[in-house]
Amino acid sequence: MRFAHISDVHLGREQFNQPFRYDDYVRVFREAIEKAVKERVDFILIAGDLFHVSRPSPKTIRDAVEILEIPKRKDIPVFAIEGNHDKTIRETSVFDLLEHLGLIHTVGLKREPRENEFQRSKKLSENRYLVWGQVGDVEIHGLRHHTRWQLIRNDGAVNVLKALFKGKKGILMLHQAVDYLAKDTPYQDAFDLKLNELPDGFSYYALGHIHVRRIAETAQTGLSGPIVYPGSLERTEIREASHIIRYSTRDKKPKVMESREGPKGFYIVEDFQPEFVEVDARPFYSIRVEGEGKAELREKVEETASLVPRDAIAVITLEGTVKGGISLAEFNDLLKDSGIRYYTFRSRVVGEAVISKERLSEEELFTEWERELLLHLRVSPKEFSEGLSDFVSWLVERYEKGIPAKAPVTKKGAEPEGQAKEGTAKAETGEKPAKARKPAKTKEPTKTGKETGKAPKKPKPISKPKNPSSLDAWLRRGKP
Ligand SMILES: [Mn+2]
Known part of the structure; x- marks a missing residue:
């Protein structure tokens, strides 16, 4: 049994308001799907945030349909859940549309039962059914994104996930931040689930939501299967940069490092063992330049920019203490002939030394x-x-x-x-x-x-x- 585990595609996102970024997000999704199909997987999982917004534009829907037709033509089912970005409180969503077209199969709680080639369901109450995917003898369970207060109630006395998936096995697909894997991510202090709140018994936990790649093996967690976050397919923020350049006042030359969060991609999973497959996400440079004057900063920015490839994105943070401060407009012209595909400046320069007061939490x-x-x-x-x-x-x-x-x-x-x-x-x-x-x-x-x-x-x-x-x-x- 082989399957692909993709998450956080964010189709429709036009990062930095740049149309080429829209194309980038679509391109890496196509690449991931094509690679999965070429690997002859039995099915594909999309663990939430397929779309960047819950009401994607017609263009985005068309792009999604076009790409999802690739596995459909090969009879490879795609199972999906909605993430926090694409879930909706409306009765009908774009996920329903894709499901109606036979392009995806959603799993989780539904108002109606599903019994077909790839879906099974169990009645829970009057108009509530638990729907899961079925491929051979593997069950694909899951639930769309929920907030912590919906899942863990009465101070942890009620755990909706454990109640819902008790005795279930196979795969569990969720779009939530688990504290154990959230270190050094935006969810570090704002996780949705603690490790011991995950229902045990599954052979593979196919997660989405955290945009960087993370795995916790069974030996670390004591759970029955690995917890896996493939991360987003494209670089959605500066923390996911492919390269980091630092140029402090102490450095004679800028230091270029490859980020440990660098490669982007998804997993191909065989016998519940994930194998990373990289996609060609656009190079993204996170640059920090420190200087003690406008001239020094300008010089260092130019020197640093020469190390950035033409097709890359660069986010340049200026730091230091400059008398009178700086205006970013004074830097924008500097790189206009650099060939860098897109760059932007951020300033952490202070006009004068600031003595910070006692910090409030x-x-x-x-x-x-x-x-x-x-x-x-x-x-x-x-x-x-x-x-x-x-x-x-x-x-x-x-x-x-x-x-x-x-x-x-x-x-x-x-x-x-x-x-x-x-x-x-x-x-x-x-x-x-x-x-x-x-x-x-x-x-x-x-x-x-x-x-x-x-x-x-x-x-x-x-x-x-x-x-x-x-x-x-x-x-x-x-x-x-
Ligand atoms: Mn996401």
Whole structure:
């Protein structure tokens, strides 16, 4: 049994607002699919974020259809889940369209059963079915992206994943950040799942969401199969640079290093052992130049740029202390004949030495919800600027369903899609109903303290808005 494991394709993304970047993202997806088909895999997994937004443009849909027709023509099924970027709260999504065309098979919780050549299902409740893929004797389970608060409830007493996939085997496909593999990624302090919260019993955990390549073997985790993140197919941010150049005030020459996160690609998995397959992602240089004056910085930038290949992308961060500061406009002209495909400058130059005051932690400044919002903005600011309506949907979904005060844990009704029935979950954990249904009004909406090991903050009185910057309070009331 051989399969390909791809994730975080982000089709439709026009990084840096450059049309050639749109083409890059499409090109590496085609390359990955073509390589998988050439390797004669039995099936292909796409572990979320096939698209960059949940409502891709007609052009992006056409590109996706064209590429997904390649495995279809060879009768190679593609199984997919929606990631945080492409999931939708609408009844019909682009994934439904692709599924209707027979180009993909989605797995997870559905309102209707699926019984066909590649899909099986099991009734969980009135209009809730668990759908999985079936190829030979291998089951492909999975669930679209959910936030931590949806999956792990009542302080960990209820684990939706463990309840849903109890006794299941084969492959588990998820689009979540697991803490154990999130080190040195944007999700390090904002993971969705702890390692021991993953359901055991699967031979392979096909994950998506973390954009860099990560594997945790069974010997490290104690789980029944490896946990694997192929990472994104293209370089989605500076941390995924192929090359790093440093030119500090101490260096006589710029130092060029290949990044350890360098190669991009996907996995071909045989007998549940992943083998990395590289795709030809565009070279991406992360450059940091330090100087003590404008002239020094300009000189060093020119010297550094000569080391960057013509087709590459370069993000150049200027550092140092320059009297009077600098304007980036003074640097842009410098590289216009360099041949670098796209470059941009960022400045960390300070006009004068700054003596920093005692630092406040994020936890002291923001509520958990505000930090989640900031994290989303930090991880993928383009997600929001490219699709405000998706942001609003995300916000509404997050908020309508995320307020314990308004949506206490109930047996029926206000359950968000993708929740296992509470009864099922309880059977798994042996949790007593009384505790599981603790009245929400006594609960602090954010769990900041518990997450960080500190004492939880006292609940703020709803009627007395004291902090004008509290987005949390504002959204809960719907007005400032
Ligand atoms: Mn992604």
